[in-house]
Amino acid sequence: MIRFEHVYKTLGKTKVLQDFSFSAEKSKIICLIGPSGCGKTTILQLLAGLEQVDAGRITGTEGLSISYVFQEPRLLPWKTVADNIAFVLREVVSPDRQQELIRKYLTMMGLYDYWNNYPKALSGGMKQRLALCRALAFPHDLLLLDEPFLSLDIPLRLNLVRQVAGMWRNNPRTIVFVTHEIMDALLLGHRILVLSARPATVLDTVEIQIPLEQRDIGKEPLSTYYTRLLTWLKDESVSKADSTR
Amino acid sequence: MIRFEHVYKTLGKTKVLQDFSFSAEKSKIICLIGPSGCGKTTILQLLAGLEQVDAGRITGTEGLSISYVFQEPRLLPWKTVADNIAFVLREVVSPDRQQELIRKYLTMMGLYDYWNNYPKALSGGMKQRLALCRALAFPHDLLLLDEPFLSLDIPLRLNLVRQVAGMWRNNPRTIVFVTHEIMDALLLGHRILVLSARPATVLDTVEIQIPLEQRDIGKEPLSTYYTRLLTWLKDESVSKADSTR
Amino acid sequence: MKNSSWLIRGLLPLFGLALFLIVWQVVAGFYNPVLVPSPVETGLALFFLAVSGQLWEQIHLSIIRGLTGFGLAVVVGTPLGLLIGLNTIADSLFRPLVVVLQVTPLISWLLLAMIWIGFSKVPVFVVFVTTMPLIIINTIQGAKSVDRQLLQMAITFRVSRRRIIWEVYLPQVIPYLLAGLTAALGTTWKAVAMAELFSVNRGIGAGMAVARMNLETAALFAWTILLIGLGLLTDRMLTYLTQQKLTHWK
Amino acid sequence: MKNSSWLIRGLLPLFGLALFLIVWQVVAGFYNPVLVPSPVETGLALFFLAVSGQLWEQIHLSIIRGLTGFGLAVVVGTPLGLLIGLNTIADSLFRPLVVVLQVTPLISWLLLAMIWIGFSKVPVFVVFVTTMPLIIINTIQGAKSVDRQLLQMAITFRVSRRRIIWEVYLPQVIPYLLAGLTAALGTTWKAVAMAELFSVNRGIGAGMAVARMNLETAALFAWTILLIGLGLLTDRMLTYLTQQKLTHWK
C-alpha cells in the first residue's frame, strides 16, 4: 500500500501540492487523470524519490525497485537502441537474460530492426516506445508511467495497452499511470483518480472491479464509467475556461 | 496549392519516402494520419525547407511565411515564456503589437500567469502549449502542426481545436496538421490523408465538406467518416502487428 | 543543510591552507632558505615589500596590463571563435593561426613584439597572445555543440542571422566560454609576470626578476603568493559574476 | 557538394599560407636578418638543422617530454576535474590548487622543480603543471553542464555511481574535455620549449637558447616553425581521432 499523507510540495514559487492525500493498493493499477499542469508529474517524481516532500509523508515506497517512463523519452543519445535498454539492465540481470529481454521488448514495440541505431535516427513515437521498452524490461516492484503512449497511433496504442495488461496479469505489481486518454485509463486502471487543477485535490475516485481481460470500451458497464469520467472532465473544462479568460 | 511530386527521401540509411505524391489545396486544412515512424515529421520538415528532397519536387511553398509547431516544444531555456514568443515576433511585428499578441495567446492557452517564468518551471503540457502560442502568434501563410495537442487534457484539447478552427475561419490559410487523434482530424481537417507504414503511401484520402463550425463528432455524417478512418487504422494495425512479430 | 554547506565552503579551505602551511614549514626546515624559505620568512618578505611601498605600485601596473590583454583577448577571441565554429571556410583559414598563437614560445614573440609594438606594451601583447587561443578554442567547441533543433526552429521563423547568433548560439556557448575565460584569466597573471620578467622595469615580474637575481628566494615566494592571491581573487569574482548573471535560467 | 568542400579544406589553407609567406618576405625586406629573417633564410636554417642531424635528436626528446607531461596531465586532470565538478567538498579543497597551478609563473616552478625532481624532469613537470589546469577547468565546467534529466533517469534505475560517471557524465563532458585537450596540447609544445630553454641542454628549447645567444634569428625562427608544425600536426590528429571515435552519435 502506497500512501500520500497530507503532502505539501512547492516547486520554485509554485505551490503544486497542498495537503494532498491518496493511497494506491499494492499490486493494483492506479490511474491519474487531471488537467495539464495540475501536478501529476510532480506526484510521480515524489514517488520515485527524485523530489522530497516539503511537509507530510509518503509511505510504502521504501526499498521498492522502481521503473519509470518519464514524460520525455530521456534516452542516452550516445548509446544505441539496444544499449539504452542494456544500460539499466547491466547490474540486475545476467548478460544472456539481458539479450533475451532486449529482444523481447524491442520486438513487442516494433523496434527490433533499429537495434543498432542511435536515438537521433528515431521518430518521436519510436523514442517514446524505446523509453517504454526500457521501463518494462527493468525488473520492478513499482512502475511509474507518465503518458507512456504519447505520439503513438491508435492501433499501436491499443496493442500496447493490451500488452501491459497481459504483463500485469502474469506478474501483478503496483503501477501508477498518468494519462489524458480516458480510454487507456478505463482499459488499464483498477482505480482512477480524477484530479482538479492546481493545487491538486482528488475530485473523484473511480474503482473498476471488472478484470482487465474482460474490459470492452464499447459496452456496459465500462461505458457508464466513461460517462462519469467525461462529466468530471467537462466540468473541469468549464472552470478552466473561466480561469483562463 | 502545395504539391509533393514523386518525392524520394532517405534519412541516414532509412528510405523514408519513395515516390511519394500528394497535394494540399490553398487555404485549406490538411490532416496527416499514419502509424508512428511512417514519415509524417519528415514530410513537415521537407515542407519547411529544413530537409531537401533526394529526388522529385515540392512546389507551392516558395516565399511562404511558415509557422511550425515541432513535435518537441523546442523552447529557448534561457528566455522567459513571453520572450520565447517575442523571439520570433521581433522582426515582423511592432513592439506594441508584440505585447498584444503575446497577451492574447498566453491568455488563450492559460499561460498568462507564467509570463516571466523560464521553461524549466513549466509542465510537459504547458511547454507544448507555449510552442503552440509561438506558432499561432507568428504571422504565417502556411502553418505546420506536428501533434500540437500532445499532453493536454481532453477539455483543453477540444477548446484549443475550437480556437484553431475559429482562427482559420477569421483568416483562412493553409494548415498541414499531423495527429494521431481521429477526433481532432475530423474536427479540423478539410482533407484527411491516411498514410501507410514506411515507405509511406497514401492509403485513403477523405474529403470532408461540412463547414468547421457545424461539425459534431457524435452525429452523422461525421460519425461515418469516423468509422471509415477507424477501419483503415484497424487494418493497418493488423499488418503492423504482423510486421512487428 | 544550508548551515553545513556554509561550514564546508568556509572551513575546509581554511583547514586545507593550515595543513599546507604546516607541511611547507616542515619541508623548509630541511633546506637552506636560499632554496626553500619558510612561510615565516616569506611572510616577512611580503611585509617588507608592503611597507617599502613597492608592492602597490608594481601590482597596480601588472593588474592594468593583465586586464588590458585579457580584455582584448575576450573582445577579439569570442567573435573569432564563433566565426570559426560556424563557418568551414573561416575554420580552414584561422585554425592554423590559433595553433600558431598557442605554440609560439615567448622568446620568438619577444623579437617580433619589440619591433611591432615597442617594449612597454610587450606584457599586454603576451597576455593577449597566450589567452586568446584558450578563449577561441572553447568558443569553437561551444559553437559546434549547439542544439540543431533550436537552430532549425529559429531558421523556420526567419529570425535574422545576427539575432540567431546573439540569442541562440551565444547562450549555448556561454558554459564553454566560461571554461575558456576561467582558464584564460588564470593564465593572464602568469603571462604578465613572465613578460615583465623579460622585458620591462616595473610590475610584479620585474620584482621577481630582481628577487631572483639577488637570491632572495623569500621575496620571490612573496611575489608568487601575491600572484596566486590575485588569481584566486579574480577566479572568485568570475564565478560570482557568472552565477549571478549568466546561468540563472538553469 | 563534397567536391567543393574538399577544395575549401585543401586549397584555402594553402592559399592562406602563400599569402602569409609573401607578406613575411616583404616585411623581412625592411629589416636586418638578425631581427627578421626572410622565409628563405629561415628555410635554409631549417635545412642546416636537418642535415646536421641535430633536428631529429632534439625534436625526438621534446616530443617525448611533451607527450609525457600532457599524458600525465590528462590522466590526473580528468578525474580530478570530474571530482571537483561533482562534489562541493572537493571543489572547496582543490579549486584553489587549480588556480595556484595556473598562476604560478615558470620561474617559481623552476626553483621548486629543480629541488624536488631534478633537472632532467623539469620540462615534463612544467608541461604537466601548465596543461593540467586547462583540462581540469574544462572538465569541471563539463561536469556542471550535465543534463539533470538523464541523471535522474539513471538514478531511478539504480545504475551504479561508477557507471553513471562513465556512461552518463563522461559522454556529456567529452565536448568540454575536447576543448580542454585541444588547448592543452597546443600549450604543451610551448611549455616544453620554455622549460628546456631554462633548464636543460637538449631539446628544441635548448636549440632555441643557443640560437638566441648567438643571435641566429633564422635558426630561432626555424625552431619556432618546427614547434608550429608539431602543434598543427597534433591538433589535426586530435581532431581526426575525436571525429572518428568520440562524437559519431551526433
Add this chain to the structure above:
Amino acid sequence: GIRRAGNEKQPAPAETAETPRKIVVQAPLAPATAPLFKIVKDGLLQGTGLELIIYKSVEEATARVVKGEADFTILPVNVAAKLYNRDVKISLANVSTWGILYLVSVDGSVKKWEDLKGSELYVGARGSTPDVLTQYLLRRSGLPEGSVKLTYLGSPEIAQLMINGLIKNAVLPEPLVTQVLLKNQQARVISDFFADWQKLEGKTTRLPQAGMIVRNEFARSYPIAVTGFQRAYTEAMEWTVTNPEKAALLVEANLQIPAPVFVKSLERTRLQFATGSKAKGDVQIYLTRLLEFSPDMVGGKIPDEKFFLVD
C-alpha cells in the same frame, strides 16, 4: 666526460681515498668555460674524471651548489658572495674573468659616458652586475640618477636591436659585443668597464667579474685534488689565451658559439687566473663598491676572510 645538465646527479659516494674518482664542475655558456674543455680533452687531471655540467640559469647553478651536488662552479663573484653570506658552505677558489662588459653605441656623437646625458641606454637584466656597474659608472661620470634613461631587456635581444639600428646605446657583455661589431659597421665600443674601473679605483686594481667557487667539504677532504685542479685550470686558460683558434674549435663543438666570434671576442675578454687569496684585494674593493651601491647585490655585507680559499 662532459655531462649535459639535465642528467641526474648521483650523490657522490663517501670516499676515503686521497683523490676523488671524479670532480663535478658547473659552468655557464661563457668564455671562462673554454679552458674546461681543454682539461677534458687532454685529460689534464691525471687519474681523476671531470664531469662538466653546462648550466642555463643562475638558479639552476645555485640550486646545485646549495644541494652540494657540484664541487666547483663558475659564478659571478657577487653571486658567490651572496651564497657565502647566506651560510652556504663554499669558498672562492679563483677569479678568472676580469671585465667583459662594454658600453657600445651606434651614435657618432657619443664618445664618452657624459655624452649619454638625456638619451636612452639599454642594459641587461635589472639588478644584475651589468646594471649596478653601469649605474655606478654613470654616477661617477657626473650623471645623476634619471639623467640617463635605463631600459632593461635580455642581452641577446639588446644586441639584435642594436645590430638593426633600432637602439643607439647599450651595455653588452662579450661575446655579444663582438657579434654586434661584426654585424653593424656603425657600432663602436665607447667604453671598457675594466679600464673605467681602473681609472676610478686605481691603476693596480682590477675588476673581478667571475670566478670559481668550491664546496668547502670537498676542499677539506681533497686538498691535493683542489690544487691539482687549480693548476690544470691555469694551464688550460693560458693555452686558451695563447691559442684562441684552437680553443675556438673546442668551444664551437661544445657550446655552439661560432669559432670566429669566439676568437674575436677573446680579445676583449680578460681571461686570467688568480687564486682566491691572490684576488682578495680586488674582490674586496669590488664588493665594497657594490655594497655601497646596493647591499642586496652581495648579500648584505662584505664576506669575511674565510670566503677566500687558502692556497
